[in-house]
Amino acid sequence: MNMSSANVSERAQQPPALAISTVIFALRPDSERTRPTLWLPLVRRTRQPFRDLWALPGGPLSATESLQDAAARNLQETTGLQPSYLEQLYAFGGLDRSPSQRVVSIVYWALVKPDEAALARETENVRWFRADRLDKLAFDHNLIVDYGLWRLRNKVEYGSIAYDLLGDRFTLAQVREVYEAVLGRTLDPANFRRHLRATPDIEATDEYLQGVRHRPPRLYRYTGAAAQRNNGPLSQSG
Amino acid sequence: MNMSSANVSERAQQPPALAISTVIFALRPDSERTRPTLWLPLVRRTRQPFRDLWALPGGPLSATESLQDAAARNLQETTGLQPSYLEQLYAFGGLDRSPSQRVVSIVYWALVKPDEAALARETENVRWFRADRLDKLAFDHNLIVDYGLWRLRNKVEYGSIAYDLLGDRFTLAQVREVYEAVLGRTLDPANFRRHLRATPDIEATDEYLQGVRHRPPRLYRYTGAAAQRNNGPLSQSG
Structure with a gap:
C-alpha cells in the first residue's frame, strides 16, 4: 500500500x-x-x-x-x-x-x-x-x-516463562521461587530440583552463588528458545 | 457506577x-x-x-x-x-x-x-x-x-488445549492427530501413547471405537480442568 x-x-x-x-x-x-x-x-x-x-x-x-x-x-x-x-x-x-x-x-x-x-x-x-x-x-x-x-x-x-523473571545465571532454588511466587504456593524442593534437572532447557555452569560460605549453590543458565520474546509470525510486523 | x-x-x-x-x-x-x-x-x-x-x-x-x-x-x-x-x-x-x-x-x-x-x-x-x-x-x-x-x-x-478440538470420547490416536495437525509434524505413536497414558487428565472408558472390526481401539475421555473455557478472573465480567 x-x-x-x-x-x-x-x-x-x-x-x-x-x-x-x-x-x-x-x-x-x-x-x-x-x-x-x-x-x-x-x-x-x-x-x-x-x-x-x-x-x-x-x-x-x-x-x-x-x-x-x-x-x-x-x-x-x-x-x-x-x-x-x-x-x-x-x-x-x-x-x-x-x-x-x-x-x-x-x-x-x-x-x-x-x-x-x-x-x-x-x-x-x-x-x-x-x-x-x-x-x-x-x-x-x-x-x-x-x-x-x-x-x-x-x-x-510446554511453556517456560519463569526464565524471563530471572537473571542470566540462577540457582535451582531461585527457579523454584519464581514458580512459588507465580503459583502462590510452596513446592517440595527435592521434587522440584529433580523435575528441573530433567528438563533439557537449563544447563549447569561452572559458577557458584557468591556470598555463601558453606556449600554455595551452583548457578545454571537457560538454553531453551526465548519463546516469550519471539512473537511468532508477529515478530516482524508488530 | x-x-x-x-x-x-x-x-x-x-x-x-x-x-x-x-x-x-x-x-x-x-x-x-x-x-x-x-x-x-x-x-x-x-x-x-x-x-x-x-x-x-x-x-x-x-x-x-x-x-x-x-x-x-x-x-x-x-x-x-x-x-x-x-x-x-x-x-x-x-x-x-x-x-x-x-x-x-x-x-x-x-x-x-x-x-x-x-x-x-x-x-x-x-x-x-x-x-x-x-x-x-x-x-x-x-x-x-x-x-x-x-x-x-x-x-x-502445562497447557492442554488438544481436548477442545476433540469430541467427548476419543482414541489415543485421535489425540496424537490433534498434536500432529497443530504442530505440523508426525509423532512417534508408541512414545506418544506412553506419554499420554502417564498424564492424569485422561481416563480410559469401557467403550471402543465403532465400525472397526479387528481390535477396535479403546475410547478415552478428558477429566482435566476446562482451562480454555475458564477465563480466570475474567469469567464473571467478560
Missing part, C-alpha cells in the same frame, strides 16, 4: 476505528488423506477494499456490545456456529492494515469440535479452507491466521 | 475510545520475608475520574503509533523501564469500565528481570506495590492485575 503524505496526515487526524474478527479452527478429514488437518471458515468480500478476496468473519464494534458478544454474534451470523470455546486471540493495530482509515482489530478465536463443525453453514460467500493452504487473503488476515496457528502450537507444548 | 438512561444513550452514539495500559511484574524480596514475591509499579491519578487512586501506567493511543510502541513509550515515560519482555496481555472492552466515555483498553504486560527492576524510577506518583496486597485501584485495574497474575500462573503450568 503506497500512501501519499497527504493521506498520511489525513489518517493521523482520525481516531483509529475498532473492529472485531474471528478465526475458527476445526479438525476435518481431507478428501485426499485420512489424517485430519486444521480448517477454518472464510467470508468472500463483496466490496472494496479487497473485493472478491476471502477474509476472516468480522465487522465493526457496536457501541453497546461487549467485545466477546460482538465476536459471538458475528460468528453466528456468518457460519451458524456457536462454539463452546471462544477466546480473545490478539489485537492487531499496525498502522497500515487497511488502505483507508486506520483500523484496530480485536481478534477472537474459536476451536470447534467435530460435532459442532458438522453443523456449520456453507454458502457461496462463506466457505471452509485448509489452514495450511490459503491463498492471499484480504487485509493482514494471512498474518492473523498464521498467528492463530502459532498460538495453537504453543499452547500444546 | 450508576448511569441514567440519558447517559446510556449518549454513550451509545460515541464510538469507543482506545487506550493502552501496561502491567509490569518483577520479583522483589519483601522486607519482612526472604522469599521474593511479585511486585508491580502503579501511577497515582492526579485528576478525575478516580483521582488519588493508583492505576496502571497508560494513556490514549495516538494515531501514528503502533500498539506495542505506544505501550513501550508509556512504560518508559512513567517508570524509566525498557523491559526485554513486553507482550500484549488482553483487550478489555466491557461497557462500563469508565464512568464517562466507553474505553477499550489494550493492555500490555512486561516481565522484568531483577537487574532491570533495580533501575526503575520511583517518585511521589509512581510507586511499586506487592501484587497480592493491592487496595482498590482506579477503573477495573484490580481485575486486569488479577488477570495478569492468572495468565502468569497458566504459563508456568
